[in-house]
Every structure is written in structure tokens, then in C-alpha cells.
Amino acid sequence: MVEDRNVSARPVLEAPDIARVLTRIAHEIVERAKGADDVVLLGIPTRGVFLARRLADKLAGITGRQTPVGSLDITMYRDDLRLKPARALERTEIPGDGIDGRLVVLVDDVLFSGRTIRAALDALGDIGRPRAVQLAVLVDRGHRELPIRADYVGKNLPTSLRETVKVQLAENDGRDAVLLGARDE
Amino acid sequence: MKRHLISAADLTRDDALLVLDTAEEMARVADRPIKKLPTLRGRTVVNLFFEDSTRTRISFEAAAKRLSADVINFSAKGSSVSKGESLKDTALTLEAMGADAVVIRHHASGAPHRLATSGWIGGSVVNAGDGTHEHPTQALLDAFTMRRHLAGAPDGGPTFHRGPGDGTGRDLEGRRITIVGDVLHSRVARSNVALLGTLGAHVTLVAPPTLLPIGVESWPCEVSYDLDAVLAKSDAVMMLRVQSERMNAAFFPTEREYARRYGLDGARMAALPEHAIVMHPGPMNRGMEITAEVADSGRCTVVEQVANGVSVRMAVLYLLLGGNEPAVATATPRTEETKQA
Numbered sequence: 001m002v003e004d005r006n007v008s009a010r011p012v013l014e015a016p017d018i019a020r021v022l023t024r025i026a027h028e029i030v031e032r033a034k035g036a037d038d039v040v041l042l043g044i045p046t047r048g049v050f051l052a053r054r055l056a057d058k059l060a061g062i063t064g065r066q067t068p069v070g071s072l073d074i075t076m077y078r079d080d081l082r083l084k085p086a087r088a089l090e091r092t093e094i095p096g097d098g099i100d101g102r103l104v105v106l107v108d109d110v111l112f113s114g115r116t117i118r119a120a121l122d123a124l125g126d127i128g129r130p131r132a133v134q135l136a137v138l139v140d141r142g143h144r145e146l147p148i149r150a151d152y153v154g155k156n157l158p159t160s161l162r163e164t165v166k167v168q169l170a171e172n173d174g175r176d177a178v179l180l181g182a183r184d185e
Numbered sequence: 186m187k188r189h190l191i192s193a194a195d196l197t198r199d200d201a202l203l204v205l206d207t208a209e210e211m212a213r214v215a216d217r218p219i220k221k222l223p224t225l226r227g228r229t230v231v232n233l234f235f236e237d238s239t240r241t242r243i244s245f246e247a248a249a250k251r252l253s254a255d256v257i258n259f260s261a262k263g264s265s266v267s268k269g270e271s272l273k274d275t276a277l278t279l280e281a282m283g284a285d286a287v288v289i290r291h292h293a294s295g296a297p298h299r300l301a302t303s304g305w306i307g308g309s310v311v312n313a314g315d316g317t318h319e320h321p322t323q324a325l326l327d328a329f330t331m332r333r334h335l336a337g338a339p340d341g342g343p344t345f346h347r348g349p350g351d352g353t354g355r356d357l358e359g360r361r362i363t364i365v366g367d368v369l370h371s372r373v374a375r376s377n378v379a380l381l382g383t384l385g386a387h388v389t390l391v392a393p394p395t396l397l398p399i400g401v402e403s404w405p406c407e408v409s410y411d412l413d414a415v416l417a418k419s420d421a422v423m424m425l426r427v428q429s430e431r432m433n434a435a436f437f438p439t440e441r442e443y444a445r446r447y448g449l450d451g452a453r454m455a456a457l458p459e460h461a462i463v464m465h466p467g468p469m470n471r472g473m474e475i476t477a478e479v480a481d482s483g484r485c486t487v488v489e490q491v492a493n494g495v496s497v498r499m500a501v502l503y504l505l506l507g508g509n510e511p512a513v514a515t516a517t518p519r520t521e522e523t524k525q526a
Contacts, residue, residue: 073210076224076503086508088203089210091353126219 009166009181013155018138018176021154022051025136026058028152033103036062038131040099041069044108044120045090050171051138052107068095072106072127077119094127104130105152109167111137114148139178141165188511189301189310190501193321193376198383202356205329207500208493209353214251215496225254228506231284233275234313235261235291240467240491241313241323245288248498254506257282272296276305284308286506294318294372309505317370317431323466324376326497327423328357328384330490334462335360335420343420343460346483358385363415365391365447366425366474369398369436373466374425378406389415393447395436412447416456423464424449424474440473450476454484462486 013021030036036059043052049071056069073090081087106120117135124133136152141159159165159180166179190196196204214220230249232242242258249256259279261267266275272291279287286309289297294316301310314320335343336357337350344350362381368374368390381388388406390397401408409415416422427443437443449463457463463475463485471477479485505511 076222076507081224081507082509084508085510086504086506089207092210092213122223126221127217 009164009179011177012157012180013139013178015170015176018154018178021138022054023058025152025154026055026062029055029059029105029134029136030062032134032151036067036103037065038102039067040095040102040104040130041067042072042094042099042104042106042120042124043069044106044116045071045073046172047109047167047169048107050169051109051136055105055107055136068097068102070095072120072123074116074119074123077122079115079119092123099124099128099130101129101131104133106133106135107137108135109138109169110165111135111140111148111150111153112143112165114144114146117148118146138167139165188308188505189297189312190321190505191297191301191310191312192319192379193324193383194319194379196321196380196383198356198385201325201328201380201383202354204325204497204500204504205332206353207504208325208329208496209351211251211499211503212493212496214499215492221251221253223253224503225249225252225506228254228285229257229283230254230286230288230502230506231257231259231279231282232313233259233279233287233289235266235289235296236314238290238314240494241290241320244491244494245311245313245322245498245502247495248502251495252499252502254285254502257284272299273303273305276300276303280306280308286311286502288313290314292316309511311501311505314372316372317375318372319376319379320372321376321380322494322498322501323373324380325501326490326494327373327377327464327466328380329493329497330464330486331357331360331362331381331386331421331462333493334486335460345460346462349489356384357381360386360420361389361418362386362421362423363389363391363412363419364423364425365412365449367396367427367431367436368392368401368425369396370428370431371425377423378404382406389419391415391447393437393443412449412453413456416453417458419457419461421462421464422449422457423466424469426466426468427470427473429470444473448472448474448476449479451478454479454482457484464490467491 041052043049052069056067059067070093073092075089134151137150138154139157140153141157162183164181164183168177288311290313296315297312332352333349336352336355337344364374382405391409391412465487
């Protein structure tokens with residue numbers, strides 16, 4: 001999310017917490033999807049993809065089946081494209097059997113304004129027609145700007161707009177943590 | 186304002202890789218049920234073609250439409266240009282219509298540069314081929330095709346014709362590319378020499394001395410007059426079209442002699458390394474620079490190059506128009522004309 005390294009950043013979730021939270025979300029998905037046999041996990045780059053893969057591993061441990069997992073880049077569906085220079089694209093990788101008629105669970109690290117998820121829903125519509133779409137996030141920090149909510153939340157983290165929430169994952173950042181810091185003015 | 190693509194030589198290695206990597210993602214859109222992205226909604230792209238072209242114009246049109254831009258096709262034939270309108274007045278007309286990008290093909294070398302630096306229009310200018318100067322998007326799609334075949338395997342090596350791979354993030358370091366034929370009139374060759382050099386490839390031009398431009402020895406490439414001598418060490422051979430419409434002098438004695446010395450036939454193709462590919466920018470003169478046997482073989486990427494052209498042009502349009510400023514820092518050329526603007 002926010003890239004600046006803040007000295008005063010305070011960990012609110014450590015590696016064991018993140019592992020526990022993902023295990024709980026995996027169980028919730030199995031419970032709500034009644035066995036999760038038609039679930040497709042789609043991570044939103046960058047860190048959502050790593051979270052989706054971890055969730056897939058947890059689901060495999062629970063159900064004994066492999067859950068299809070992929071990635072969904074939303075860059076070209078953003079509503080703020082014209083506010084910034086053109087961005088580099090990330091990988092979109094839809095599992096082989098597609099998403100038609102499946103239960104798609106979108107996975108992202110932080111839920112904030114909800115605009116990323118709106119873009120993801122638009123992107124999904126161009127790829128296929130899922131049976132239903134659900135959303136799993138590691139952290140919900142509030143401040144929604146659109147009528148969007150998450151189905152599975154790792155941690156609700158009330159924040160002020162002057163704070164930053166940074167998720168670090170071992171695959172990308174060398175360690176697992178969720179950091180709460182102050183925004184540099 | 187740095188928002189034009191005039192010359193392949195203006196692209197840095199990072200710029201070129203950004204275009205190619207973006208094109209790789211754009212190519213995936215072609216596999217979807219809905220081959221359209223909303224990214225350039227509300228933007229207007231004008232295809233301004235002063236010279237006949239089917240595939241380049243259609244390719245740019247398809248690229249712009251897949252990104253949801255509005256496309257206006259303007260060809261000199263049947264327009265006020267045939268009544269004597271100048272490039273300037275045409276440009277001012279397009280500016281008044283609110284063109285965000287002008288894709289220009291012109292028979293005069295330097296016309297896109299003029300359009301970009303004159304201050305006549307505020308949008309991006311994309312060179313779609315000017316005279317015998319440059320054709321940067323062709324070079325980009327050629328490099329994209331080469332990368333998929335020569336650096337597309339999981340280990341970064343060639344794919345040995347098992348279908349194109351994914352070369353995202355890779356360049357063409359150390360690959361040996363041979364470009365054969367009418368280099369003198371070829372904007373494709375010029376753009377390719379510049380771009381392939383930037384991407385780390387070694388380029389060898391093969392042509393009769395009469396079809397090499399003056400000053401070719403200063404280009405970042407080697408020159409040979411003997412096709413058979415370079416085939417065995419080529420990773421890709423690009424056959425250029427013999428441009429009969431530009432053959433206004435006796436550049437070679439007979440077509441038959443040209444085909445015998447510089448044409449690619451089955452025997453010559455067999456002399457290539459096993460992984461090597463055969464490329465052609467199209468349209469092909471079968472029996473002239475390339476035989477039907479080679480053109481129809483599995484090593485010839487002509488049809489794939491056309492498909493890749495759409496992906497690469499989508500990438501270029503997205504990177505130039507997708508944000509509030511271009512992601513590719515293409516230099517605005519160096520002239521005094523900018524001051525007059």
C-alpha cells in the first residue's frame with residue numbers, strides 16, 4: 001500500500017497472528033461455501049496474490065482438494081488513471097477452468113476506499129460470470145468511499161486518515177507484519 | 186512535452202522493456218471472451234495515413250478500439266489533402282476535433298517529427314512509418330516476437346518452436362539477428378537496428394551494396410554481402426520486402442538473381458540453427474525474398490507478428506495516453522522548431 005518506510009510504524013499483526021487469521025478465514029470460506037468445492041481464489045497484485053496462495057494452501061489442508069488460485073490486475077480498470085502517470089501493469093492469471101459459475105473470492109491485503117474492489121468487479125465482468133463474488137482482506141482500515149464491504153476480514157483496524165497501514169509479506173518483503181504508522185505530511 | 190513515439194532510437198532499455206512487458210499483458214486480453222478494456226474511454230485516436238497501408242492502420246485501429254478509445258480514420262485519398270491541404274492545416278483541423286493522439290504514416294521522412302515539434306497539436310504523436318526513416322512500433326513488435334521465441338523458455342533461452350513463451354522482464358542480450366534485403370528503403374530495418382541494439386542484440390545487415398544506405402558503417406551493426414555465411418550463426422532472420430514501388434533505379438540486375446543470392450529458400454532455412462525463427466514485416470513477395478516453402482513453415486512468424494502488432498500498439502497507446510502523462514520518457518526531438526511554437 002503506502003510505500004514510505006516509517007520509523008514510528010508500529011506492528012499491529014505479527015507473523016503468527018497473520019498465520020492464525022488466514023487459517024480462520026480459510027475455515028470461514030469452507031463453512032460459508034459449504035465445502036468450498038467451486039471456489040476460485042483471485043488475488044489482487046501484489047500482496048493479495050501471495051495471500052490468495054496462502055489461503056489456497058490452507059484450504060487444501062482443510063478440504064484435501066486443490067483450490068484454483070490466480071491473480072487479477074485491476075490497473076486498467078482504475079478510476080484514477082488520469083490523475084497519475086500511466087502505470088506498469090501486473091499479471092492477470094485466470095485458472096484454466098475459468099470463473100464461469102464459480103464462487104470467486106477476491107483477496108487483497110488492505111480494504112480502504114473500496115475503489116480497488118470496484119475496479120476488480122469491473123475486471124471480473126470482462127472475464128466471465130461467476131456464481132457469486134466474495135471478498136477476503138487481511139486488514140479492513142475503514143474510510144470507505146463506495147458501498148463495498150468484505151465477507152472475510154482478518155482484522156478490523158480503526159484508523160485515522162493521517163495513519164498509514166502497511167502489509168509486509170515474506171514472499172515480497174522478507175517478513176510477515178502489518179504496520180500502523182503516521183503519514184508524513 | 187515528452188509524449189511522442191517518433192523514433193525507436195529515443196527509447197531507453199527500460200522504456201523498451203516497459204512497452205514489451207505491457208504488451209505481454211495486453212496479449213492476454215486477446216484470449217478473453219470480452220477483448221476490450223475500458224482504459225482509454227473518452228480518448229480520441231486519429232489514424233492519419235498519407236500513404237497506403239492496410240495492416241498497420243488496421244492494427245492501430247484494433248489496438249485503440251480494444252482500449253475503448255474513439256478512432257477516427259483519416260486517409261489522404263478522398264480527403265482535403267488531395268485538394269492540396271498542407272500538413273499544418275490538416276493538423277490544426279485534427280487539433281480542433283480534440284485528438285488525444287495522432288498516429289501518422291507519411292511518405293516524407295520527418296513528417297511525424299514535424300507534427301510533434303511544431304506545436305500544431307497538443308496530443309501525442311505516434312510514428313506509424315515515415316518515408317525511409319523509421320517505423321518504431323514495427324520494431325517493437327518484432328522485438329516482442331523475438332523475445333517470445335528466443336527468450337521465452339522458462340530458463341530464458343529459445344523455445345525451439347514449441348509455441349511462443351513468456352519473456353517478461355528479459356531483453357535480447359547476445360541474440361544474433363540478421364536483417365536481409367532492401368535496407369536502403371527500409372524504415373523497418375532502421376528502427377530495428379536501433380531498438381535491437383538497445384536491447385542487447387547483435388544485428389547483421391545483409392544486402393547487395395546498392396541497397397545499403399550511405400553511412401551504414403556508422404550504424405550499431407555489422408554488414409555482410411553473403412547471406413550463406415551468416416545463416417548458421419543467426420537466432421532470427423528477418424527478410425525485408427523488396428519494395429518494387431521504390432525501385433526507381435537499377436539496384437540489382439534481375440529479380441531472379443536477387444532471389445538466388447538474397448532470397449530465403451528451404452535449403453537456406455535448413456542451414457539455420459534449430460531454434461532460429463524466420464520473420465517478415467509483410468506484405469511478402471513470395472518467390473522473391475522468401476519462398477512459399479519457408480513462408481508456410483512452422484518457423485515463420487509472419488502471422489504471429491500481425492497479432493503481436495495489436496498487443497504492442499495497445500501497450501504504446503496505453504503508456505502514452507493511459508495516465509495524465511506518458512510512462513515512456515520518449516525524448517522530444519532536438520530542434521529549434523519547438524521554440525517557434
